[in-house]
Amino acid sequence: MQCDVVVIGAGTAGIAAAIAAARSGAQVVLLERLGSVGGLATSAMVGTICGLFYRNASTARYAVRGFAREFAVKLQKASRTEPVSYAQGLHFLPYQFAALQQQALAQLQQAGVQLLLHAQVVAVTVEHAKIVTLQLQTAAETFVLMPSTVVDCSGHAQISRLAGIERIEQAHYQAGAFVFQVSGLPVMAPRLLALNLIRWIKRGILQGALEPACERLSIVPGTLRQGVGLLKLGLATRFDGTAACLTQYELEARSRSMAIIDYLRRYEPDLQDLVIISMAPEVGVRTLSRAQGIQILHEDAILACTKPEDGVAIGAWPIELWGAQKIPEMTYFAADDCYWLAAGTLVSRHLRNLFFAGRALSATEQAIASARVIGTCLSTGFAAGMLAAEQVNSGIWQQAIDKIQIQQVLGDES
Numbered sequence: 001m002q003c004d005v006v007v008i009g010a011g012t013a014g015i016a017a018a019i020a021a022a023r024s025g026a027q028v029v030l031l032e033r034l035g036s037v038g039g040l041a042t043s044a045m046v047g048t049i050c051g052l053f054y055r056n057a058s059t060a061r062y063a064v065r066g067f068a069r070e071f072a073v074k075l076q077k078a079s080r081t082e083p084v085s086y087a088q089g090l091h092f093l094p095y096q097f098a099a100l101q102q103q104a105l106a107q108l109q110q111a112g113v114q115l116l117l118h119a120q121v122v123a124v125t126v127e128h129a130k131i132v133t134l135q136l137q138t139a140a141e142t143f144v145l146m147p148s149t150v151v152d153c154s155g156h157a158q159i160s161r162l163a164g165i166e167r168i169e170q171a172h173y174q175a176g177a178f179v180f181q182v183s184g185l186p187v188m189a190p191r192l193l194a195l196n197l198i199r200w201i202k203r204g205i206l207q208g209a210l211e212p213a214c215e216r217l218s219i220v221p222g223t224l225r226q227g228v229g230l231l232k233l234g235l236a237t238r239f240d241g242t243a244a245c246l247t248q249y250e251l252e253a254r255s256r257s258m259a260i261i262d263y264l265r266r267y268e269p270d271l272q273d274l275v276i277i278s279m280a281p282e283v284g285v286r287t288l289s290r291a292q293g294i295q296i297l298h299e300d301a302i303l304a305c306t307k308p309e310d311g312v313a314i315g316a317w318p319i320e321l322w323g324a325q326k327i328p329e330m331t332y333f334a335a336d337d338c339y340w341l342a343a344g345t346l347v348s349r350h351l352r353n354l355f356f357a358g359r360a361l362s363a364t365e366q367a368i369a370s371a372r373v374i375g376t377c378l379s380t381g382f383a384a385g386m387l388a389a390e391q392v393n394s395g396i397w398q399q400a401i402d403k404i405q406i407q408q409v410l411g412d413e414s
């Protein structure tokens with residue numbers, strides 16, 4: 001099967017990339033190994049979109065333009081939510097998982113993207129520094145795609161790995177987290193509930209009823225509604241990406257979450273109705289490996305709010321590193337400002353028809369701790385999709401830069 005652009009991974013970056021390439025006139029196939037779209041935004045039940053708004057003391061004002069903003073405005077309406085203002089002038093948008101999936105599916109269909117679910121890329125062939133074939137596997141068949149260009153939005157630069165190309169490896173583990181939804185929380189001010197939760201868990205740990213690792217449980221801000229909310233359990237154990245480690249990680253996260261809820265229901269009088277109503281299908285692993293681009297996004301460029309000439313996407317979230325501590329280490333850039341991601345961070349250094357976006361774009365460990373948030377994934381995804389489509393049209397992806405910049409970076413702020 002031949003096509004112009006193949007996008008791997010229907011997370012938020014892949015959804016944006018596929019829509020961008022299709023709107024640019026390319027024939028697009030979007031491949032997803034799971035049975036649903038959204039990537040971590042739905043499979044890890046992330047719950048809030050960061051990186052959409054400027055950081056400032058007053059109300060939420062969009063930093064992203066073009067598709068990222070269009071997507072967020074529609075999603076806010078469909079989710080019936082409002083942006084939440086948080087500490088240090090940060091703002092983010094809570095969303096409903098089903099609304100995100102429905103909206104993505106409608107927009108993909110409208111753009112004419114061919115979506116293949118339960119289709120995992122398992123092998124890649126390369127000739128003369130170009131990807132020639134992708135081998136796909138489903139439950140019943142194995143088949144081959146022959147794309148003109150490829151956009152890797154797999155989250156871990158899987159295409160580079162399968163092609164045997166060096167990636168940018170993660171030196172320090174960025175603690176993952178497991179999210180689940182509960183009902184039966186007492187109705188009170190969110191901040192008070194958050195403080196009470198800390199107190200209840202501490203009591204359990206002091207009594208020896210809960211493991212010390214349970215202190216990493218918190219409420220996902222902005223998700224509480226009438227006693228229903230998302231709880232997030234941080235996972236400090238190092239994760240190396242192997243099946244054995246991932247299995248242990250998943251099992252531990254679930255059993256620890258159930259133990260906490262069981263303890264709280266039994267021993268805290270205010271929590272007798274507490275019950276888990278859903279659990280994320282998978283543990284959220286923040287970052288592992290990234291692709292090597294012709295440019296690498298560095299933390300210095302982020303902190304200086306650099307706006308390179310070939311800027312094609314917008315980053316607006318601080319550097320948020322999840323290390324050994326319970327809370328992340330945040331490094332902020334100027335309020336009311338943002339940085340631009342250069343096109344070269346989305347274009348392969350090694351293969352002439354490989355582009356990438358999302359949390360596996362070409363960036364240092366510190367820099368990806370800013371650029372991995374969903375708002376930026378939507379922005380980089382759309383830019384990478386347009387670059388890939390231009391490569392098919394004219395053979396020169398650089399020709400799309402001005403157009404992308406006008407739409408996605410300089411577009412109307414109002």
Ligand SMILES: Cc1cc2nc3c(=O)[nH]c(=O)nc-3n(C[C@H](O)[C@H](O)[C@H](O)COP(=O)(O)OP(=O)(O)OC[C@H]3O[C@@H](n4cnc5c(N)ncnc54)[C@H](O)[C@@H]3O)c2cc1C
Nearest residue numbers: 009011012013033039040050121154155177284358359374
């Ligand atoms: C615990 C946690 C909390 C977070 N909190 C927030 C938050 O509050 N706000 C925020 O904005 N961001 C948050 N993030 C970050 C954000 O959710 C992710 O970085 C972002 O969703 C990544 O999107 P993506 O499209 O790049 O990748 P992903 O969402 O990982 O999508 C990749 C997709 O590719 C598919 N895939 C992988 N390999 C293959 C293959 N070989 N063949 C076919 N398909 C494949 C996967 O199944 C997946 O659907 C959080 C992340 C974590 C882990």
